[in-house]
Amino acid sequence: MSVLVTGATGMFGGLIVEKLSQGDVPVLAASRSESRAASLTDGSVTGVVADMDKPETFVPLLQQVDRMFLVSPMHPDLGERECALIECAKQANLKQVVKLYGSVEHEGDPLDLQHWMAIDALKASGLSWCLVSPQTVTDSHVMAQLETIRSERRLYACAGDGRMGMVTADNCAEVAALVLQEPVERFAGRNLQITGPEAITYAQVAQQMSSALGENIEYIDMTEEELARAAVEAGMPEEDLELQVLCHFRQIRNGKAELVTDTYREVVGRPATSVHDWTCANRMFFE
Numbered sequence: 001m002s003v004l005v006t007g008a009t010g011m012f013g014g015l016i017v018e019k020l021s022q023g024d025v026p027v028l029a030a031s032r033s034e035s036r037a038a039s040l041t042d043g044s045v046t047g048v049v050a051d052m053d054k055p056e057t058f059v060p061l062l063q064q065v066d067r068m069f070l071v072s073p074m075h076p077d078l079g080e081r082e083c084a085l086i087e088c089a090k091q092a093n094l095k096q097v098v099k100l101y102g103s104v105e106h107e108g109d110p111l112d113l114q115h116w117m118a119i120d121a122l123k124a125s126g127l128s129w130c131l132v133s134p135q136t137v138t139d140s141h142v143m144a145q146l147e148t149i150r151s152e153r154r155l156y157a158c159a160g161d162g163r164m165g166m167v168t169a170d171n172c173a174e175v176a177a178l179v180l181q182e183p184v185e186r187f188a189g190r191n192l193q194i195t196g197p198e199a200i201t202y203a204q205v206a207q208q209m210s211s212a213l214g215e216n217i218e219y220i221d222m223t224e225e226e227l228a229r230a231a232v233e234a235g236m237p238e239e240d241l242e243l244q245v246l247c248h249f250r251q252i253r254n255g256k257a258e259l260v261t262d263t264y265r266e267v268v269g270r271p272a273t274s275v276h277d278w279t280c281a282n283r284m285f286f287e
Contacts, residue, residue, distance in 0.1 A: 002026040002065040003180050006052065006085065009036050011139065011169055012071050012100055012176075019177030021045045028061050053077075055084035062092035067180055070118075071100040074244050076110070079117030086118065090125045096184045097122060098176055103133040103193035104164075105256035109247050130179050130187040134172040135195040136164035136248070136257050138278050142205070149286055154218045155209070158227040158249045159202045164257035165195030166205065167264070168273045175267050192263050197272045199258045205275050212279035213286055224250065 003020055007013035008029035017029045021044050029040040030050040040047030050057040052072055062068065068089055072081050082099070089097050099122060106112035122129045141157075148154055172194050179187050200208070206219035222230070227249065228241050236245070251257055264272040279286070 001067070001181070002028070004028045004030060004058075004061055004065045004068045005071075006030050006050075006058075006069065007071040007073070008040055008047070009033070010071065010073070011137075012173060013069070015169055015173035016069055016176050016180075017045055019173050020180065023177070023181060025181060026065075028065055030058070030061065052081040052085065055081075055088055058085055058088050059091070062088055062094065066094060067096040067098070067184075068094055069098050069100075069176060069180060074111060076114070076243065078111070079114035082118035083121040086121045086125055086127075090127060094127055096128045096130070096180070096188075097125075098130045098132060098179050100176070101131045101133040101191065103135045103195065103259050103261075104248065104251050105259075106247065106251055107256070109251075111243050111247055128184045128188045130189070131191040132172060132176045132179065133191055133193045134169070135167045135193070135259060136252065137169050137172070138166050138196070138273075138275055139169040141166070142209075142275075142279075143285070146285060149209075149217065153216060154220050155202065155206045156220045156222055156227065156230070157202045158222045158224045158246075158253065160221060160253040161201050161203075162252040162255055162257060163199035163201055164252050165199050165260040166275055167194050167196040168278050171196075171264050171268075171272050175264060178267055192267065193259060193261045194264050195260045195272065197260070197274050199260050200275065202252075208274065208276040209279045209286075212276045213283065 005013050005017050008017050009031045020027050024044045027045045028048045029045050030048050031037040032051045034049050037047035037049045072078050203219045206217045209217045232238050
């Protein structure tokens with residue numbers, strides 16, 4: 001068994017490469033950068049150069065593996081990029097494609113439409129497939145504000161009182177890595193919605209972090225306009241705001257991120273990680 005991991009230098013791709021390497025699974029870890037690809041080579045992992053905007057660069061790589069983990073950046077061309085790779089996987093007759101999706105209800109917003117373009121192509125491909133769909137991801141929501149948490153002891157969002165089944169990236173990577181190592185039939189055609197142990201508000205995230213750190217973290221709720229302005233002032237390109245930030249907070253605020261499942265326990269055999277326990281494990285970053 002061998003696996004091609006796209007986006008291998010990103011958060012999810014990198015974690016999945018790490019989990020697979022711990023099991024000595026042969027992995028081709030793909031990156032657009034030659035230097036970053038070279039840095040990935042270690043043990044059972046071989047860093048390879050491939051560009052999702054040039055799907056032909058994946059063709060020879062897919063001939064060398066049985067399975068693919070498909071993840072790509074939040075981008076207006078996500079659907080087109082992933083559809084091209086699914087077609088390449090079909091031509092290579094892969095045994096399995098595992099795609100990263102999500103379990104927040106975006107219901108037809110631009111990001112969701114891009115994902116569904118790829119999901120529909122995957123379902124029509126004839127390949128065995130599985131979706132790994134995290135809820136609101138603790139790491140990306142909290143670590144994005146690391147500097148303000150350190151300097152101000154504040155957590156900012158425009159989530160109102162919306163609840164979210166916040167889940168760690170590590171928990172999601174554990175599930176994906178196990179799916180990629182299990183018999184294909186076990187998870188074929190499933191959408192594995194991975195969540196944390198409970199649905200909590202941003203104020204409760206701040207409370208759990210406060211408890212873990214032994215000092216007060218204050219939650220500041222903002223309007224969408226205020227958050228957008230602050231993000232641009234911090235250096236985020238305005239054209240990336242909707243797809244990468246605002247649409248996610250909007251769904252949390254509107255009650256579309258409340259889902260809690262027991263899928264992590266089903267697959268891994270233990271409870272999902274709480275925000276409190278995640279903060280304890282990452283305490284050094286907040287000091």
